[in-house]
Amino acid sequence: xxxxxxxxxxxxxxMSTFALSSCGSESSETSGNTxxxxxxxxxxxxxNLGNGxxxxxxxxxxxxxxxxxxKLGNTxxxxxIISQGTYTEQLNLMLSSGEQVDIxxxxxxxxxxxxxxxxxIPIDDLLQKYGxxxxxxxxxxxxxxxxxxxxxxxxxxxxxxxxxxxxxxVKEIADSLNVDVSTVKTYDDxxxxxxxxxxxxxxxxxxxxxxGGYNPMPNPYDKCYGYLGCLVNVYDGSTKxxxxxxxDEYKEWTTHMYDWMQKGLVxxxxxxxxxxxxxxxxxxxAACAIRNTDPLPAAEWTNAVGxxxxxxxxLTPYETYAATQHAGWQSxxxxxxxxxxxxxxxxxxxMTDADFMNLLTYGVEGVHYQYKDKENDMITYLDGQDATSxxxxxxxxxxxxxxxxxxxxxxxxxxxxWDQVAEFNANCYISPAYGFAWDNTAVxxxxxACDNVISKYxxxxxxxxxxxxxxxxxxxxxxxxxxxDKILAEKQAQFDxxxxxxxx
Amino acid sequence: MVGKDRIFQIVLHIVFLxxxxxxxxxxxxxxxxxxxxxxxxxxxxxxxxxxxxxxEAYRFTLIDSGAILRGYxxxxxxxxxxxxxxxxxxxxxxxxxxxxxxPGRGFFSFYLFFTMxxxxxxxxxxxxxxxxxxxKNTIFALIVPNLLMTAFYVIMMRTYLSTNIPDAxxxxxRIDGAGEVRILAQIVLPMSTPILATLxxxxxxxxxxxxxxxxxxxxxxxxxxxQVLLNxxxxxxxxxxxxxxQLAGAxxxxxxxxxxxxxxxxxxxxxxxxxxxxxxxxxxxxxxxIVIGAVKE
Numbered sequence: 001x002x003x004x005x006x007x008x009x010x011x012x013x014x015m016s017t018f019a020l021s022s023c024g025s026e027s028s029e030t031s032g033n034t035x036x037x038x039x040x041x042x043x044x045x046x047x048n049l050g051n052g053x054x055x056x057x058x059x060x061x062x063x064x065x066x067x068x069x070x071k072l073g074n075t076x077x078x079x080x081i082i083s084q085g086t087y088t089e090q091l092n093l094m095l096s097s098g099e100q101v102d103i104x105x106x107x108x109x110x111x112x113x114x115x116x117x118x119x120x121i122p123i124d125d126l127l128q129k130y131g132x133x134x135x136x137x138x139x140x141x142x143x144x145x146x147x148x149x150x151x152x153x154x155x156x157x158x159x160x161x162x163x164x165x166x167x168x169x170v171k172e173i174a175d176s177l178n179v180d181v182s183t184v185k186t187y188d189d190x191x192x193x194x195x196x197x198x199x200x201x202x203x204x205x206x207x208x209x210x211x212g213g214y215n216p217m218p219n220p221y222d223k224c225y226g227y228l229g230c231l232v233n234v235y236d237g238s239t240k241x242x243x244x245x246x247x248d249e250y251k252e253w254t255t256h257m258y259d260w261m262q263k264g265l266v267x268x269x270x271x272x273x274x275x276x277x278x279x280x281x282x283x284x285x286a287a288c289a290i291r292n293t294d295p296l297p298a299a300e301w302t303n304a305v306g307x308x309x310x311x312x313x314x315l316t317p318y319e320t321y322a323a324t325q326h327a328g329w330q331s332x333x334x335x336x337x338x339x340x341x342x343x344x345x346x347x348x349x350x351m352t353d354a355d356f357m358n359l360l361t362y363g364v365e366g367v368h369y370q371y372k373d374k375e376n377d378m379i380t381y382l383d384g385q386d387a388t389s390x391x392x393x394x395x396x397x398x399x400x401x402x403x404x405x406x407x408x409x410x411x412x413x414x415x416x417x418w419d420q421v422a423e424f425n426a427n428c429y430i431s432p433a434y435g436f437a438w439d440n441t442a443v444x445x446x447x448x449a450c451d452n453v454i455s456k457y458x459x460x461x462x463x464x465x466x467x468x469x470x471x472x473x474x475x476x477x478x479x480x481x482x483x484x485d486k487i488l489a490e491k492q493a494q495f496d497x498x499x500x501x502x503x504x
Numbered sequence: 505m506v507g508k509d510r511i512f513q514i515v516l517h518i519v520f521l522x523x524x525x526x527x528x529x530x531x532x533x534x535x536x537x538x539x540x541x542x543x544x545x546x547x548x549x550x551x552x553x554x555x556x557x558x559x560e561a562y563r564f565t566l567i568d569s570g571a572i573l574r575g576y577x578x579x580x581x582x583x584x585x586x587x588x589x590x591x592x593x594x595x596x597x598x599x600x601x602x603x604x605x606x607p608g609r610g611f612f613s614f615y616l617f618f619t620m621x622x623x624x625x626x627x628x629x630x631x632x633x634x635x636x637x638x639x640k641n642t643i644f645a646l647i648v649p650n651l652l653m654t655a656f657y658v659i660m661m662r663t664y665l666s667t668n669i670p671d672a673x674x675x676x677x678r679i680d681g682a683g684e685v686r687i688l689a690q691i692v693l694p695m696s697t698p699i700l701a702t703l704x705x706x707x708x709x710x711x712x713x714x715x716x717x718x719x720x721x722x723x724x725x726x727x728x729x730x731q732v733l734l735n736x737x738x739x740x741x742x743x744x745x746x747x748x749x750q751l752a753g754a755x756x757x758x759x760x761x762x763x764x765x766x767x768x769x770x771x772x773x774x775x776x777x778x779x780x781x782x783x784x785x786x787x788x789x790x791x792x793x794i795v796i797g798a799v800k801e
Contacts, residue, residue: 054641054724085739086719093720097631275546275765283546389570 038073047104052081056392095119101334102343105400112437120332122151126344133351144435145327154330159399162322162428164313165218166293171308181310194265197287205267208286213271213459217253218314222323222431225438229491234431257464270463281305295424303412318429329400350403357403363392376415379408446483453478538769561770575730582646583711590707593653602665620655645721664699
């Protein structure tokens, strides 16, 4: 423990040193450069999420540099790539050791955390000067997600901005039971369907949670970074943060799950499941699932399961909403950038230049992908390659950059997919807390204690393995002892301050 | 007496058989699962008697995916080079320390011991390796940091040498006209095969099982060793779990690329296989080389 603290102290000192040193350089660099007079050479390092070999990265970087040299003066690009599982560790090491990174994907990191670690810089001035295309194309309501206080730190990625919660069912089974899935809306509807499945397919789980027992409650809740102090129904416009586990909605949901478990309608031991419910469906072991939906959820599930899957959106009156849990994955400019203005120019280029974005996301045509349908801008892997063997794959992160909606349509998605995503975004209900960022440093001890309590009860409750009648009071008492009230008070105070600032 | 001994032997055997089974049964289950058909694995769960056998997982890992074979060769190269260099350095530090006539022995011992108590911490270490030595994304990143020499192993070897190699043997060699290098190479080393074998096994295992260096210093997927590959796979699963709401709408097709359960099992089997094969060969060295009758006091 002592060493850890010593190390934490040391690293804090180091980080602040870098923060200071780069603050100095930043103020001197940003004075009056325009795109045209970029005479001195500069290499913008883009840190990407995915997998790739050195050769592939060099090739992609070279091709991208050709575009920047043509459009942004003497600027070149170097793409670096980190596998998704190690991204947080490596990013943190690179930024705290002062390694040059210009643009990076914030991934799951809360912007407040990055800001308090002095790893990102405010970009308001840069946006005004060099980011006009971004300001013109990303609506203000979504830009708000990149703010900390009144300053802009991140540029939200352009992709599906929110999600709904849907009831998924294998179509074949629904048809054989004469179930019209689109009419399934309430808990009673779901129970009726599950009961039918159990009677006719006794060797199947009617309902199965996802890997690790993930089984989202069908309510439009906004987690607000961790359930304690969250909005349980964003549609009612309330700004009072509540304890998720104390709400009637949670009680109702877990009671239903427990009831269904008693009736044999739910997969037993769901909380420790190690397979996705999609693979369970594919193997013919599960019939239904409750899960987050994206634009065109049925197509995505059909593609993944290999059988036709139908879906009913469970939320009303709006089907989908955007909340704090959807606001991550932004692009930010690192504190270790030597010329942040060049980084911003590159980000601005991403907003409008489809070739540039396609290189970044999919690699080089003919080497890393090929056209499936050139007219509709649809692509697929080269013959004999797939997601695991392709030498450059950053396919899932196009959506963390400003130009996420101008790229090719990836394999498995229908023609005109991005238009549908844009329409989806236009229809998303925006949570009152969207863009709020939470700084938990003041209540770190309570947070850790509460997290331990939550991991003991929550998943098992949501998978129907514990009786909420007796367990929830126990659960709440333990949370109380762990200091949940302090977290709620602190979060509410920060939230109110944020709302007041936003209201101005 | 004989009867009592027998009962004792039988009880002992039963106890140890039980312990052995506790170790072996999960391992057999792992191997059988890797040969089970994926659909059967999900429907039936892990079982000693699968409904349907399949070589699909091995076909994928050995033929379809070049990554795993490449990981294998990286692991082997790193393990062999690493172990040889490590043993060389360890010996060259430990042997002088074991000699009572080494000038400044106290200082060198302390210098070594100090590194066991304090180290630079993660970020400074990272800065040193990446910015001074530029080992990021090279094979050296898997060989050099943390594993090249371990203070604990040096102390282990020093203790062995100072207790098992009698001063009289070294003295005798010197009287016969051998220089320091010759004493080390022809007298001391042949007498210390047990400790060398033990260390080689420990160090080799350390290299084979290491994934931390890969986590910090390797991004190039051509340099992923087996353990790094296995680790990334587990991380990818967690990534998919924790990013459900972000991935929705990011146009992701990555969800379908998760390796299936049987492939995970096959990779785990392939991960332990080389160690399983190497172990018996090392065992014989543990009992050899004991110094009996070398000196008549």
